[in-house]
Each structure stands twice: as structure tokens, then as C-alpha cells.
Amino acid sequence: MSEAVEVLLLDDEPIVGRRLKPALAKLGCQVEVYEDPKEAMQRLQEKQFHIVVTDIRMEDIDGMQVLEFVRQRWPETKVIMITGYAMMDLAREAMDKGAFDFIAKPFKPDDLRRVIVMAARHLGFEIDYQPAGDDGA
């Protein structure tokens, strides 16, 4: 594993990537942002990321498929699900399929940072993290 935490962020809403990439970069993460799930899946086929953050409801390929693929291809990778359609059944399904965490939109960048830090620490990374007040994403 490299020194930096490598994160793949997939959300078909461009604003999400634009907001979250700098927020995660502040933690020292190397972030690759994708809006097209197919492109993201191609990238995930060839490269192991430490953490994958994926939206659930997307066209063509949904986040659950991404989760299943990553869990099978890279079992060590932590997958964090984000969705604007959070419901108990969906949350349970994601956890059952091996998601590391499940976050409902809208959320604050700091909410995701906190989860990323937890996931990274699970993987053995040491990250200095001070929660900061921020605007909703």
C-alpha cells in the first residue's frame, strides 16, 4: 500500500465530486472522481483503491452493483455508500453486502471525512483528523 489513502469517488451528480474531492484532499487522500459508473467500474477492474465512495441510485449501473463488484474483486477495500434515497431496507441491504458505512444525503463534507478516517484507520493508516464545521453538500 502507498502512503496516501487512495479513494475512488463515484457520483453521477458532478457537484458532489467537486465538493467532496477538496474535502478529502484536506485529509491527504488521493481522490479520483467519476461521474460515469461504467468508467469507474473499468478503473476498479484494474486498480485497487483503499476506499470507494459510491452513490447508489445511478443510471445503467447502481451503487449496489459497484459494492458487489468491489467486495468480490478487492475484498480489503472499504466501500462507503451515499444516497439521497436512504431507507432502512436499502441501508440493511448495503451493510449485508459488505458496505463499510452508509450515509444519507444531504450530508456535510465533515460527515464523510469522519467515515473516511474510520475506514482508513481500519486499514492501518494513521490520519490526523480534527472535525471542522462546514456547509452541507
Added chain:
Amino acid sequence: MPIIAISANHFELGGQIARQVAEALGYRFLGRELVEEVAREHSLAAAELRRTLEEPPNLFNRRSRRRLLVHLQAACLERLQEDGAVCYGLGAHLYLTGISHALLVRILAEKPDPQEPARQRWAQEFFQKDENDPSLYDMVLSLASIEPKQAVEIICETAGYRKFQPMTYSRKCLQDRLLECRVHQRLMDQFPDVRVQASDGTVVVQLRGLKLDQRKKQRTVRDIARQVPGVEYVEVHVVRSFFDKAGG
């Protein structure tokens, strides 16, 4: 670690199973002892609080008992913010629905308590829920087919399933539920029929009233609700009362 809320048609038997589950998993047990704590905290009569949990309300005590129940509910939700607890005898299975890390279990003894019909009315009156409806629970265990010891084992095993583990979303839902309860607590003396919904610091309050005093009520509710820690924004909807509608 999840929260486990157990309900049973035989109070004593259900309590024994709940305590054994807590012991086996090393979880905290949250039961009727909470009544004494809430009574002390709010200077209320513990006996009346106990009756609130045991008896269905009548026409005369419905409002006062509903208020007591909100205090109990808030205290219970406050303690459940920390994972790894077994809750029994507080009706928590009726207000933890929709929380994904709450494992809701119903125990069916072969011979139900004689008080069971009253208990059903209690759930219906306060929560508009049928305790016998299996869809309310994640698991219904019949003691006609298994021993209490096996029921404990099954519950413990199920609690280990990934789908019942807490996550950011479910913890937030539980925090929202507590915030709703705290706002309700502050408002209920002045506005007994208030309904509160909370999401991430935003609170929506619904109450009945005349169009005439709508603005005043909205202002009062907003002022009270804003005092609750965690409340960032308050929206108040005054639904026209029966008298207002009748008046045109």
C-alpha cells in the same frame, strides 16, 4: 453493536429472555428501572409512570399519560444513542421502527399474560400499532416450538448479522428521533396535540389551531423549540382546527 428491542406476550418470560440476551452479548439492559430515573429527573410520581406503561389510557388520563410517555421515550432514546443495548418493557419496539440497527423481536409464549388484551389496546392507543402484526418485527419467536434458551441463542446470533450493525445513517435517524422527542417534551404542556418531525437539526412542528392566532402560535412554538440543543431551524404548520373549519 445493534440495539435489541424485545416485546413479549408474557411479560416475565420476555424479561428473562431479554436479560439473558443482554448478559450473553455483554450489552446494557434497559428495562422498567428507567421509570425510577425518569421520575427523579422530572419530579414525577413513579407509580403513575409505571401505570402509564402498564395500562391503556382512558378518556380522562389520555393527555397526561401521553406526556409521561414522551418523558419515558426521550429518556429511553437518550440511553439508546450508545449502541449495544437490550431494551425491554418500555415499548421501544413501537418507536424504534425504521432504525436499521434496531433489531426488533417478538416473543410469543404458549400462554399469554391475562393482561395481554389490555397491552394490545395500550399499543394501539399510544402508537396506533398492532403488537401482533409480525411485520412490525425483524423476528418473531414462538416458545411453542423452541425453548427460551434457544430463543436467546437465536437472538444473539442474529444480532451479529451485518445488516443490524449501526452506520452513520441509522445513528443519525436515532438522533433525529431523540430530537423529535425533546422538542415534543418542551412543547407538550402548552400544545398537547403537537406533532414533531426532525431531520439533521431541522424540526417541523404541526399543531392544531385557529387561523386567527396562527402567527402567534408559530412564533411561540419557534421560540420554545429553538431552545432545544441541536435544533437549528424550525418550521411550524398550524392545521386549522375543527371549530375554525366549522366557522367557514
